[in-house]
Amino acid sequence: MKTHNIILFLLVAGCTTSPDPVDEAVDESAVTIAPPCPTSPGQWCTETAPVPSSLILHGVFAIAADNVFAVGDGGTILHRDSSAWTAQSSGTNLNLLAVWAASASDVWAGGEAPPAGTSPSQTLLHFDGTAWSLVTAAGAPITDINAVWGSSSTDVWFVGSTVATHWDGATFTKFGLTGTLLGVSGTGPRDVWVAGENFQLRHFAGAGWSTFSPSPGPASQALLTVLALGTTDVWVTDGTLSKETMHFGADKTWTAHGTKATINGTLTSTGFNSMAARSSSDIWGVGQSRAGHWDGSNWAMAQPFGDATLLSVSIANGNGWIVGGSALIAHQVF
Amino acid sequence: MLTTNRITANRITANRITANRITANRIAAERITANRLTVNSAADELLATTDGQELFSVLVACAIPEDITLEATINGTTLEFAGEIGLTPQWLHHPLDRKGQGWVSACVFAKINDHEVALNFSMRGPHPALKTDFDEREVFSVEEGAFYGNMFTPLDQPILWIACRGRGQAAGQTGLRDRVCATPDPEHPGLTQCGFFFAGDCGDFSEEFACDHFSKNGEFYRGCHASPVDREHHSQGGSSSGYDGGDDQDHSHVFPQVITTYVIP
Numbered sequence: 001m002k003t004h005n006i007i008l009f010l011l012v013a014g015c016t017t018s019p020d021p022v023d024e025a026v027d028e029s030a031v032t033i034a035p036p037c038p039t040s041p042g043q044w045c046t047e048t049a050p051v052p053s054s055l056i057l058h059g060v061f062a063i064a065a066d067n068v069f070a071v072g073d074g075g076t077i078l079h080r081d082s083s084a085w086t087a088q089s090s091g092t093n094l095n096l097l098a099v100w101a102a103s104a105s106d107v108w109a110g111g112e113a114p115p116a117g118t119s120p121s122q123t124l125l126h127f128d129g130t131a132w133s134l135v136t137a138a139g140a141p142i143t144d145i146n147a148v149w150g151s152s153s154t155d156v157w158f159v160g161s162t163v164a165t166h167w168d169g170a171t172f173t174k175f176g177l178t179g180t181l182l183g184v185s186g187t188g189p190r191d192v193w194v195a196g197e198n199f200q201l202r203h204f205a206g207a208g209w210s211t212f213s214p215s216p217g218p219a220s221q222a223l224l225t226v227l228a229l230g231t232t233d234v235w236v237t238d239g240t241l242s243k244e245t246m247h248f249g250a251d252k253t254w255t256a257h258g259t260k261a262t263i264n265g266t267l268t269s270t271g272f273n274s275m276a277a278r279s280s281s282d283i284w285g286v287g288q289s290r291a292g293h294w295d296g297s298n299w300a301m302a303q304p305f306g307d308a309t310l311l312s313v314s315i316a317n318g319n320g321w322i323v324g325g326s327a328l329i330a331h332q333v334f
Numbered sequence: 335m336l337t338t339n340r341i342t343a344n345r346i347t348a349n350r351i352t353a354n355r356i357t358a359n360r361i362a363a364e365r366i367t368a369n370r371l372t373v374n375s376a377a378d379e380l381l382a383t384t385d386g387q388e389l390f391s392v393l394v395a396c397a398i399p400e401d402i403t404l405e406a407t408i409n410g411t412t413l414e415f416a417g418e419i420g421l422t423p424q425w426l427h428h429p430l431d432r433k434g435q436g437w438v439s440a441c442v443f444a445k446i447n448d449h450e451v452a453l454n455f456s457m458r459g460p461h462p463a464l465k466t467d468f469d470e471r472e473v474f475s476v477e478e479g480a481f482y483g484n485m486f487t488p489l490d491q492p493i494l495w496i497a498c499r500g501r502g503q504a505a506g507q508t509g510l511r512d513r514v515c516a517t518p519d520p521e522h523p524g525l526t527q528c529g530f531f532f533a534g535d536c537g538d539f540s541e542e543f544a545c546d547h548f549s550k551n552g553e554f555y556r557g558c559h560a561s562p563v564d565r566e567h568h569s570q571g572g573s574s575s576g577y578d579g580g581d582d583q584d585h586s587h588v589f590p591q592v593i594t595t596y597v598i599p
Binding site: 056058095097112116142143161162163176177178179180182197198199200211222224239241242260266267268269270271273288289307309311325 | 387
């Protein structure tokens with residue numbers, strides 16, 4: 001008989017009970033594994049999509065509460081309207097790793113690069129509101145695309161293996177940066193951050209890239225993602241214990257905020273693969289099998305979806321979605 | 335300040351290694367400043383492609399310490415490759431010897447992940463650069479397995495990449511869903527799910543096991559074979575009893591440079 005671990009889960013924004021607000025996250029695990037949707041506001045619930053249950057969904061982006069895209073292995077693209085997820089034809093069977101949209105008729109998805117020597121050599125897709133098409137224009141990325149972010153339809157960044165590529169609405173411009181680039185975020189065309197593995201945090205201010213690692217900045221080179229909420233409100237996730245998240249604040253210094261927590265009796269530390277925010281004091285991060293919520297003071301950690309790997313989180317219009325392994329799609333009305 | 339944490343992440347796939355081979359020639363050409371050097375032209379072929387550049391970034395991260403950065407100019411663009419772990423800093427100025435090849439290979443193999451999911455993990459082994467502290471051992475508590483072999487084999491020969499299954503994985507502990515390179519592939523007996531040679535279980539939690547020694551203090555394996563050896567062989571001292579990986583003798587039957595990996599539950 002199939003059994004489920006009963007995972008206790010209840011996240012209450014505003015609770016700050018940690019004895020060490022800097023290095024220790026709050027373990028507020030309570031209740032049960034997330035139920036199927038719909039459920040009451042303020043709780044994660046799980047939605048289903050027409051894909052195999054073993055599929056890995058790598059990326060999610062919410063344009064609005066009734067317009068959400070998710071991408072995953074085997075060229076999977078899913079779209080959610082106000083009530084249900086449906087599959088869309090991508091035209092590729094390569095793994096799609098990231099999705100971002102400037103609008104409902106301007107959506108980008110990217111993923112695993114085709115094997116060397118094959119044609120076409122890109123895995124960059126664009127949705128015009130009607131259909132997805134492969135982008136093979138000159139300069140379009142031919143390496144893995146691990147993350148996509150933009151500030152508008154004429155300022156979009158694609159990052160992946162060693163390369164960051166910018167789309168200005170007409171042309172692609174390539175920047176060689178080395179490493180495995182895993183995250184990109186910013187606040188505008190002159191404030192863009194890139195993080196990655198075997199890499200250092202880099203910042204683009206409109207002309208060139210600068211390495212950004214002020215003491216006691218990111219301590220390792222296993223930087224999994226970056227989230228910029230303001231020019232002096234930036235989060236980076238790090239692999240180092242007690243520095244799992246680093247915040248760049250108004251005083252232009254970095255402060256460590258750990259995610260170490262005991263969940264269901266097990267000591268854990270979580271490096272977030274993805275972060276999304278409703279405000280500077282209402283942020284969600286997901287990584288491994290755990291979700292964390294930042295209330296302005298601490299990370300409250302929980303494991304609301306069993307041992308499924310959580311890979312991406314997106315928030316729009318008071319609604320949040322998380323996707324990951326085992327075809328997981330979770331939804332919360334805040 | 336140097337950290338003793340050897341936690342890293344993994345995203346490079348096995349086919350990137352297969353498609354981009356490198357020689358053991360020294361990798362630095364000249365020093366620019368105290369902590370910045372240019373890349374030797376021997377790496378030009380590898381650096382000509384983005385896939386090769388990605389592999390080179392992993393090699394530099396494994397081999398060179400975190401206070402050293404290498405520079406290479408490709409088609410007018412200067413690329414930076416940052417050191418991280420520092421297993422073989424001598425590679426900057428000298429060809430990698432057999433021992434160095436073993437350490438760099440084990441590190442690169444440990445960093446491979448075919449699931450395209452970045453995941454922090456802890457690397458441990460009998461090398462000063464892989465020293466861990468109590469916190470790291472406490473949090474990264476699930477033993478995945480061990481990685482060893484040689485990626486610097488002649489170009490006309492396959493890469494010798496080997497993995498054995500660790501105690502945590504054999505026991506079905508959580509946290510390993512997206513780490514499969516030390517996981518046997520039932521559809522391809524003798525290989526792991528990443529295509530590595532599968533050496534069986536690493537330690538004496540199994541009747542037959544691949545590694546002669548397990549350091550309980552550091553929680554890592556030493557002296558691992560390419561295939562399981564029965565308990566009687568190990569009880570007789572194995573083939574590398576007491577061997578600490580400190581020389582360059584031809585130990586074709588046992589691999590002294592072994593990296594044991596751990597994840598968070």
